[in-house]
Every structure is written in C-alpha cells, then in structure tokens.
Amino acid sequence: MSGEGVSRGPDRDALRAQARGLGHEPGVYLFRDAAGEVLYVGKAKSLRSRVASYFGAEASRSVKLVRLVREIDSIETFPVRSEAEALLLEWNLIREFGPRFNIQLRDDKSYPYIKVTVGEPFPRIFVTRRLRDDGSRYLGPFTDVGAMRRALRTIKKMYTVRSCHYRMPAELPPRPCLDYHIGRCKAPCAGLQSEADYRTMIDEILEILGGRTGAVRRSVEDRMEEAAEALDYERAGELRDVLRGLDQLESRQAAIDPRGGSHDAIGFARQPAGGSVCGIVLRVREGRLVGRRVHYLANVGDEPDEAVLGALVKGYYLRQADDVPSELLVADPFDEQDLVEEYLSGVAGHRFRIRVPARGPGLELTRAASRNAAHVLERDRLERGDEAEVGVEAAGPPPAAARLAEALALEAPARDLVCFDVSTLAGRESVGSCVWLRDGRPHKDEYRRFRIRDSEEGRTDDYAMMQEIVSRYFDRRVREGRALPDLVVVDGGRGQLSAARQAMDGAGVSDLPTVALAKREEEVFRPGTPTPLRLPRADPGLHWLQRARDEAHRFALRYNRTLRRRRALRSRLSEIPGVGPEREQRLLERFGSLDLIRRATPAQLARTPGIGPATATSILAALRDDDPARGAAS
Incomplete structure (x- = not known):
C-alpha cells in the first residue's frame, strides 16, 4: 500500500497545491496542526477531489469547517485499494487518534455489558462496565439492568456455565468445586466435559442473548426427542428445563412485529x-x-x-x-x-x-x-440539575451544586470541581489524571495528565502516586497564579484522601474542600470524619461526583494505554537494524502507531528527521514481513 508525502507549514497555497497533486484513488487523509496533533481523519472516493474541496469556497459553509481549515498545518494521505478498505481504515484511525473535529461515538459508561470470553477454550460469562480489546464478545450496553440480570440468572439455570475465574487450561483447580456437586457445572476443569460440548452450549447462549431463540428452540427440541428415544431421561429433563427457560425469557420481551422480523x-x-x-x-x-x-x-x-x-x-x-x-x-x-x-x-x-x-x-x-x-x-x-436551556450558561449554580454543598456542608455551591485518579498496570507506565468539571460538564481546557516520576517499575503504591500528582498539580497552579476549584475529589478511599491532603498542605491550599469517592459502595470520605457519607443513589450531588470520578478514570486509562502502545512500538522498532532510541522517538512522534508506519511509503518515512531512504526501506521491509493482514491475504 502506498502513501503520499507530508506537507509542512501553514501556507494555504502550498496546501492547495499539494491537494491538487494527489491522485484520484480512494483513501484516507489526516489533517494535522502545527504541533503534529491529528485534527481530523476522513475518507475519500477520490483523494484529490475530496482534500481539495476543503480549500475552496465551500469550506465557508460550516463554522466547524472554517475552524478546521484555519488550523490545518499539514496533510497526510493513505491511498487504498477500495472505498470499503478506506471506510475501515478511517474508523480505526479515528479510534486511534480521537481527533477533536471528528464526530465520535461514546458509550454511556453507566450501563453494563455482558462479557463472553470467547477467546478461551471454556468461555466465562459475566457482567462488566469496561470494554477491552481482548478478543471477548461484549453484548450491550443494557439500559434495563434488572432485566439483564434476570436473563442471566435464567440462562445460568438453563446451562451449566462455569462460574470460576481460572484461565483454563493453563490454570486448573485441584478438584471440581461445589457447583459440580450441585449440578451447576459439569467440571470441564477435570475433563468431565469436552471443549466441543461446552462450545455448543456457549454458541446457544450467544444466540439467546442476541435475541435469536427460534433456531435454539428447534435444536433443543430435536435433542430432547433424541434423548427420550434413547431412554436418556435425565438428559431429556435437562433439555426440557432449557425450553422452559426460553419460554420465561420470551415472555419478558415485547412482541412488536407480527411478521417475526429481525x-x-x-x-x-x-x-x-x-x-x-x-x-x-x-x-x-x-x-x-x-x-x-x-x-x-x-x-x-x-x-x-x-x-x-x-x-x-x-x-x-x-x-x-x-x-x-x-x-x-x-x-x-x-x-x-x-x-x-x-x-x-x-x-x-x-x-x-x-x-x-x-x-x-x-x-x-x-x-x-x-x-x-x-x-x-x-x-x-x-x-x-440544569434549569437553563442546554448550551446556555446558567446565571446561578445548578440545583445539583447546591445539593452537593448541602450534603458536604460546604460554605458555597461547588460549581468548579476537579477529580484526581491514577492508573497503572502491574506498576508499569504509571500515570495520573486531573479533570475539571464546571456546572457538571467537562471543562477540557483544564484537563491535566501526569507520568508518575517517583515509582519503581513493577511496584505499585497508590497513595504515593496520588500524593505526587496532587502535589505537582497544585504547586504549579499556585506558582502560576491560576484559578483554584471549589471542591477537590479523589478516586479512592481514606488512604487516597489522606495522601491528597498531605500534598495540598505542602502546596498551601489546605483550605480547599476535599473528599474521596470509593468505588465499591460509592461512599464519600471527608477529612476528620471517621464515618463515610452515603448519599442516596438518585442524589444529583452523588451523580456529579460519579461523573467526575468516571471521567478522571477514563482520562487516566487512555493515557496509560497510549504509553503502553508506545512501549510496544518501541520494542518492535528496536529490533530493526539501524533504528536506535532517537529514531524510535521521532517515528513515534510522527506516526503514532505501527499500522500507520507500515502503510507509509519509503519517501514518507524518509521525511522523518534522521530517517534516510535506506533506513526507511529496511523499516518497511521488517514491518511488512510480520503484518498479519499481509499473511492472511497471501
């Protein structure tokens, strides 16, 4: 796959000339600002026509387009073989870079998913609120949590899905657990259920969870008849219970299409x-x-x-x-x-x-x-708690701010609050985040992220990490004379709260109200108060704290994943002859992912400072040799 060159500088005429020089093939284009940040990812049936259109008179039709074009400093294109390939590449790059001018889909993280670990020989089924790129099937999000849990309970009565957390077959228990002895599991861990039989069960569960019960019903009825004819009445009884469970599930679903359509x-x-x-x-x-x-x-x-x-x-x-x-x-x-x-x-x-x-x-x-x-x-x-029309600044504090101030005994409503969180994976790439909410909405200009300095790789000290990021944040805030929030929130319990307060004392901002929000029971810890505060689940003040906590967690986790992805990229690049640490860093800053480096041309790579034509050719040869998509196509 070939790629076009990269243009530098804010010269509109140069950008127009580059656009006119593109080919008419389909592809994906990236617009970057002067700092190299990806502003926008788009796809095109004809790269030349589409990219050139941004610099014509039609760009003035939209305020958003005018702002985008004003910030474009460079153009990068990736021609592909078909529009369908461009569609998928566009989506993957939007997910990779999260450009601020692209419309992006975001889940409501307050709703759970059902996770089926289909990548395991004997998959598990459980509820989660976090999506991971781990090869599992995620069904959801489910807005009716009660109905979802009732459906899962019914399914687990119908099928003997294992409830243990062993990663089989690498991890096995010493003996079958209680579930086996009470008939809730067939003990695949002890070799008493084959992988094929277990997989058939999981396939049926996925069909049921997807709402496709008709084929499952017919299959179960046929197997029940076969078991009865073979005088295997125990197995026939098990299958009869599956049919009863299907009846129970279907009775809870509203029939809205008499033709039975999907x-x-x-x-x-x-x-x-x-x-x-x-x-x-x-x-x-x-x-x-x-x-x-x-x-x-x-x-x-x-x-x-x-x-x-x-x-x-x-x-x-x-x-x-x-x-x-x-x-x-x-x-x-x-x-x-x-x-x-x-x-x-x-x-x-x-x-x-x-x-x-x-x-x-x-x-x-x-x-x-x-x-x-x-x-x-x-x-x-x-x-x-908004009373004003959305998009219009409220004249006074929202009711939720007043409610939170009342619950926490604050002197005034907390319209501006910050929340801190830390994220690490086995002590590696430890990071922290600080998000700012104003009247309950993200104020992203004030978001900050931190790489933890004082931590040993492989060791995790949540309290020390929290103390470090809070100290760094407020030390700089005070030094630069910047505005301070009305309320400080930390993700965690009493230990994290104590660590944050020590850091704030050192920065001279100990007068700021501070609380910690613990995940498990949504308890609110306050300095000097031994008993945590439990706000009602429907309390709008609690919702504000949860929104801040969840946003801080998302922001920290995203940064942690970015650093882990960079580490993996450095590891792969370091294996290529002629690519040292300095060249690794420059490639990382310019392209951001192995996929984009792999899709580039030698000329495009060679424009990276320190990367000559010979090194560019050897890099692409090495990366394309281990490209899984290339291997699948050959």
Missing part, C-alpha cells in the same frame, strides 16, 4: 447550541424487542443531521460487525449509505440493507428510537 432501528436527538447528542439502537429479533443500546456522540458541533446519523451507524456497526442484522431502519438517508451496506454485507456474510420506512411499524420504530434518545437527554439534564 432488524435494528436507529434514531437520535440533539440539544440546541452544540449541546449533547444521544443515539439509540432498538434491536428487534424474531419479532420481539430484545434490547436498547444508548450511545453519545462527541464533537458534533453544527454538523447536519445526515452527518450525525452516518457517524452513528458507522460507529456502532463497524466495531461490532459480528452482530449485524439483515435490515436497519432509519428516519432519513445519509451519506455513504450504499458503501456501508456493501461493506457490512461482506463482513456479516449475509445481505444487509438500510431502509427508510415511509409508513407502518417500521416508521413507528424509528420514531420510537428518536423519542427514546430525547428522553435520555432529558434524564441527563435533570440529573445534572
């Missing part, structure tokens, strides 16, 4: 003046509504509705192409609809079409999705 419907709602945008996916399987997925979109700005809908559809299905229905219902057509249909049909292995219903149940379903999205945004507004 499809999704997507709708969204947006708040005015660049406020929040929420998308809803309603999932109908075999005529029954089996689930609702809630997602938020960031960086929307003044993008038109069709662009928002397109980003929602691509963002949702490109990351979970193993659960693509035969049909998607939307209220309006959107750009690249045909391309999305073509790509997902190929990935899913069956025809996938996007339809705009004009009447009947399909139209009502798309309207229901949009109404659901509007209700979610209204719920969020009420939880924040």
